[in-house]
Amino acid sequence: MLGENSQTIRKNTGILLEASKAIGLEVNPEKTKYMIISRDENIVRNGNIKIGDLSFEEVEKFKYLGTTVTNINDTREEIKPINMGNACYYSVEKLLSSSLLLKSLKVRIYETLILPVVLYGCETWTLTLREEYRLRVFENKVLRKIFGAKRDEVTGEWRKLHNTELHALYSSLNIIWNIKSRCLRWARHVAHMDESRNACRVLVERPEGERPLERPRLHGIVILPSLVISGIVRNGNIKIGDLSFEEVEKFKYLGATVTNINDTREEIKRRINMGNACYYSVEKLLSSSLLSKNLKVRIYKTVILPVLLYGCETWTLTLREEHRFRVFENKVLRKIFGAKRDEVTGEWKKLHNTELHALYSSPDIIRNIKSRRLRWAGHVARMGESRNAYRVLVGRPEGKRPLGRPRRRWEDNIKMDLREVGYDDRDWINLAQDRDRWRAYVRAAMNLRVP
Numbered sequence: 068m069l070g071e072n073s074q075t076i077r078k079n080t081g082i083l084l085e086a087s088k089a090i091g092l093e094v095n096p097e098k099t100k101y102m103i104i105s106r107d108e109n110i111v112r113n114g115n116i117k118i119g120d121l122s123f124e125e126v127e128k129f130k131y132l133g134t135t136v137t138n139i140n141d142t143r144e145e146i147k148p149i150n151m152g153n154a155c156y157y158s159v160e161k162l163l164s165s166s167l168l169l170k171s172l173k174v175r176i177y178e179t180l181i182l183p184v185v186l187y188g189c190e191t192w193t194l195t196l197r198e199e200y201r202l203r204v205f206e207n208k209v210l211r212k213i214f215g216a217k218r219d220e221v222t223g224e225w226r227k228l229h230n231t232e233l234h235a236l237y238s239s240l241n242i243i244w245n246i247k248s249r250c251l252r253w254a255r256h257v258a259h260m261d262e263s264r265n266a267c268r269v270l271v272e273r274p275e276g277e278r279p280l281e282r283p284r285l286h287g288i289v290i291l292p293s294l295v296i297s298g299i300v301r302n303g304n305i306k307i308g309d310l311s312f313e314e315v316e317k318f319k320y321l322g323a324t325v326t327n328i329n330d331t332r333e334e335i336k337r338r339i340n341m342g343n344a345c346y347y348s349v350e351k352l353l354s355s356s357l358l359s360k361n362l363k364v365r366i367y368k369t370v371i372l373p374v375l376l377y378g379c380e381t382w383t384l385t386l387r388e389e390h391r392f393r394v395f396e397n398k399v400l401r402k403i404f405g406a407k408r409d410e411v412t413g414e415w416k417k418l419h420n421t422e423l424h425a426l427y428s429s430p431d432i433i434r435n436i437k438s439r440r441l442r443w444a445g446h447v448a449r450m451g452e453s454r455n456a457y458r459v460l461v462g463r464p465e466g467k468r469p470l471g472r473p474r475r476r477w478e479d480n481i482k483m484d485l486r487e488v489g490y491d492d493r494d495w496i497n498l499a500q501d502r503d504r505w506r507a508y509v510r511a512a513m514n515l516r517v518p
Contacts (some may be wrong), residue, residue: 073116073199074099079308080118086307089321095455096121149205152185156209158369163212167357170236173213178239179348180370181209190253199243206242207233220227257262286358323378331382339395342375346399353402363403364427371399372432379436382444383477389433396432397423430513437484438513444481444511446500461496488512 084094101116101123115122128137156163159180163173185205195201210233216225216233234241240248305312317326317333324334346353349370353363375395384392400423406415407422424431430438450457460478485495488511499505 071362077116077118082308084119084121086305090305094121096123097453100121100126102126102129124412133190146305149185149201152181152205152246152374155181155184156212160212161363163209164215166298170213172352173236174239177209177213182242182245185242186246191248192250194243194246198291202242202246210237325380332388334378335384335388335391338375338377339391342371342395345374346402350402353399354405360403360426364429367399367403368429372435376432376436378437380439381477382436382440383475383480384433384436385475392432392436393420398495400427434513437480438509440508441484441505441512442476444495445499445502447497449502485511 099121102125115124117123128135130136159176162168162176165173185202192198207230211227214228214233214236217228218224219226228236241318247491302315315327317324319325324337326333328355349366351364352358355363375392382388397420401417402425404418404423407418408414409416418426447456447460481495482493485491485508488508490498490508
């Protein structure tokens with residue numbers, strides 16, 4: 068929510084609170100902050116802002132969807148994800164320096180694994196020459212690892228490739244032109260937006276006052292309300308002031324699909340599809356005879372599994388969905404370990420599931436999901452009563468259940484997982500207060516072998 072002054076924010080927030088309360092929505096004051104962005108360095112800052120019974124904290128910066136926003140509109144801190152890029156680079160450094168992989172394949176690893184981490188949100192960056200230089204240094208470091216050293220024709224000694232030689236070998240756009248291309252694409256999207264959209268308003272409006280001697284700053288106040296559904300009244304679109312918000316049956320938040328009936332089947336299906344897309348993108352690596360099986364397993368764990376299991380802590384799995392995950396994992400493992408020659412007939416055949424599990428020493432995908440789910444359940448059980456996650460856990464919906472077989476609940480999965488590791492008591496929330504005991508059950512769930 069944007070406003071030219073605190074009075075506008077108070078008025079619009081008051082309207083939002085009243086309209087939200089009428090249909091069963093609440094604003095979470097712990098997750099709602101406000102920030103003043105102004106050219107005037109001597110602007111009066113009143114600390115927390117109180118609206119009705121709620122108090123909202125004033126902050127100098129906050130993180131929204133993984134991007135840091137500051138009250139002086141400074142992107143230098145956000146450009147520090149070079150550190151995250153370095154962490155990603157060192158995690159695949161052995162792959163980039165391996166003599167078994169083609170250079171074109173190493174370049175693809177750089178463009179699909181490292182570059183997206185470094186350039187996340189770059190469409191809004193304001194780059195100086197110094198920051199452009201840092202990004203170029205990072206890219207050149209990665210490219211030198213990919214293309215290796217060069218033997219000097221005169222002395223016969225090995226030396227590092229010069230920047231011009233690297234750019235001649237790397238046929239794609241360099242990192243700076245990549246950023247500029249994305250910035251122009253995003254600017255085009257914003258320019259075509261309606262004037263009521265906040266992004267368009269920030270683009271076309273000009274802040275009041277004189278610019279400081281050093282750097283121009285944007286004037287305005289930002290407040291980010293977090294809404295929690297607590298009612299079942301359905302009135303279609305909701306109108307707050309001059310704005311109309313559409314009611315939907317599902318939406319995507321932080322990469323996960325949330326539905327109005329709390330059904331995770333669609334999200335699970337979508338995750339398996341994304342896992343398949345990731346698997347087919349590295350299929351040639353997994354079937355290559357140049358890579359060791361240990362390296363292929365590592366690629367599966369670091370590239371495919373995180374995509375497949377994103378958000379699995381909140382899933383409610385049935386036996387049918389567990390079977391789908393096992394089928395997916397067995398498909399990947401068969402690609403990694405290959406076929407086996409029959410000792411009697413001499414023919415090649417696929418490995419059976421038991422043979423795959425014997426070769427794959429790590430816990431299978433279902434044990435992985437159950438362990439993560441128990442770990443998250445322990446965190447939620449130890450949260451305070453004011454936290455929304457805890458309220459959802461202990462709260463009971465009003466009304467009667469619909470006819471038919473009741474759907475399996477997330478808590479049912481937790482109790483089943485605990486029974487598998489030898490805990491039969493129903494009061495698992497009290498057990499979770501003991502971190503050491505709960506951690507032992509989480510590890511047992513990961514390492515349990517089920518035939």
